[in-house]
Amino acid sequence: MLQIIQTLELRKQQLRQSPLCSMLRSESIPPASRLSFTPSMLFFVMGFKDILYMMKDEQSTDPMQQSVNVHCDEDSYHWQWYLKDLERISYGQQFLDQPGTTLFTRIWADDLEAVRKVVYETIHLARTFSLPFYKLVIIEALEATFECFNEPVFELVHTMGLQDKLEYFGVLHAHSEANHAMEKTSDGHESAAYNNYEPTSHETQNAVFIVNKVFDLFVQAFQCWYREGELARSRHGAEVTA
Numbered sequence: 001m002l003q004i005i006q007t008l009e010l011r012k013q014q015l016r017q018s019p020l021c022s023m024l025r026s027e028s029i030p031p032a033s034r035l036s037f038t039p040s041m042l043f044f045v046m047g048f049k050d051i052l053y054m055m056k057d058e059q060s061t062d063p064m065q066q067s068v069n070v071h072c073d074e075d076s077y078h079w080q081w082y083l084k085d086l087e088r089i090s091y092g093q094q095f096l097d098q099p100g101t102t103l104f105t106r107i108w109a110d111d112l113e114a115v116r117k118v119v120y121e122t123i124h125l126a127r128t129f130s131l132p133f134y135k136l137v138i139i140e141a142l143e144a145t146f147e148c149f150n151e152p153v154f155e156l157v158h159t160m161g162l163q164d165k166l167e168y169f170g171v172l173h174a175h176s177e178a179n180h181a182m183e184k185t186s187d188g189h190e191s192a193a194y195n196n197y198e199p200t201s202h203e204t205q206n207a208v209f210i211v212n213k214v215f216d217l218f219v220q221a222f223q224c225w226y227r228e229g230e231l232a233r234s235r236h237g238a239e240v241t242a
Contacts, residue, residue, distance in 0.1 A: 001199065004137065004207045008144050011215040015148040018219065020226040024152035029233075031160045035169070036236075037229030038086065039095035040115060043107050044221065045082040045168070047119030051142075052076050055126045055135045064132035067193035071139055074176070081167035088166060091232055112228070114220035121217055125210055136193055137207045141214035143177075149222070150177060 015021070024034050052072035057065050086092030095103065108116070125138055154174045157163050163171040199207060 001194070001204075003204055004199075004211065007208050007211045008140065011211065012144050012148055015145060015215060015218065015222070016151075018148075018222045018226070020222040020229075021148055021152050023226060023229065024156055031156060032090070033233050034156055034229070035089050036091045036232035037225040038089055038169070039092050039232075040112060040225050040228035041082070042086075042095075043112065044115050044118050045079050047116070049076055049079055051119060051122050051126065054123050055138065057132075060132070062132050064136055064193065064197065068132055068135045068139065071193075078168060078173065078176070081173055085166045085168045085170075091236065094236060112224060114217075114224040118217045118221050122214065125213060129206060129210060131203075133194070133197055133199060133203060134206065134210060137210050138214065141211045144211075145215060145218040146177075150174065 020037070023029065026034070052075055056069050056072045058069060060066065060069075086096055095106075098106070106112070122138065122142070126135060129135075129138070150173075153169055154163070154171075157166055157169050158171075162169075163174075167173060
């Protein structure tokens, strides 16, 4: 497990330095303007529910699969919070006010392919590596990538005084993540969900591949969101409704 943990930590360190995460922390950009990218997350947030659905197996008695099921159930409704927040953020309001054909054309635009690939390729990973151990690795990698995102987002929203008003980007989501994040063992590293499982060298190799693949997908998605945020800021003003 050590090699898997080390890979996760290294990739998190790198992703925290991404342009998106740096922008979210940048005091040179007005706080509300830093949320300009949020509409471009739509496909991912809605598709995340499908990722979770594909990893569930309600008939399994395997303890690791049961941990997968619990985690998937806990995260399966977060898209509702996101949609509510889009209606509260001015960039989201402008996005949702577009005609339906314009909105859907934008979601499936070529330059947002990286966002859609996160959903498609993560589902492919879950189907290809279908053992419960691998599914837990996928979940842990997903949690790790969004830990890098959530840290600056939650800090930003708190600075704006909107931590209670916004849900997906606010304290409701923050508390949810803190409550169900994969519980660690006493040494603070390996997730207790693995139930002291010792992967073979082949399984470890596959797990490291999975971690790197998930992070590679998010590197591209983060870059896409950063670019979309810059474009949105160049077109519109930025205020969040009270």
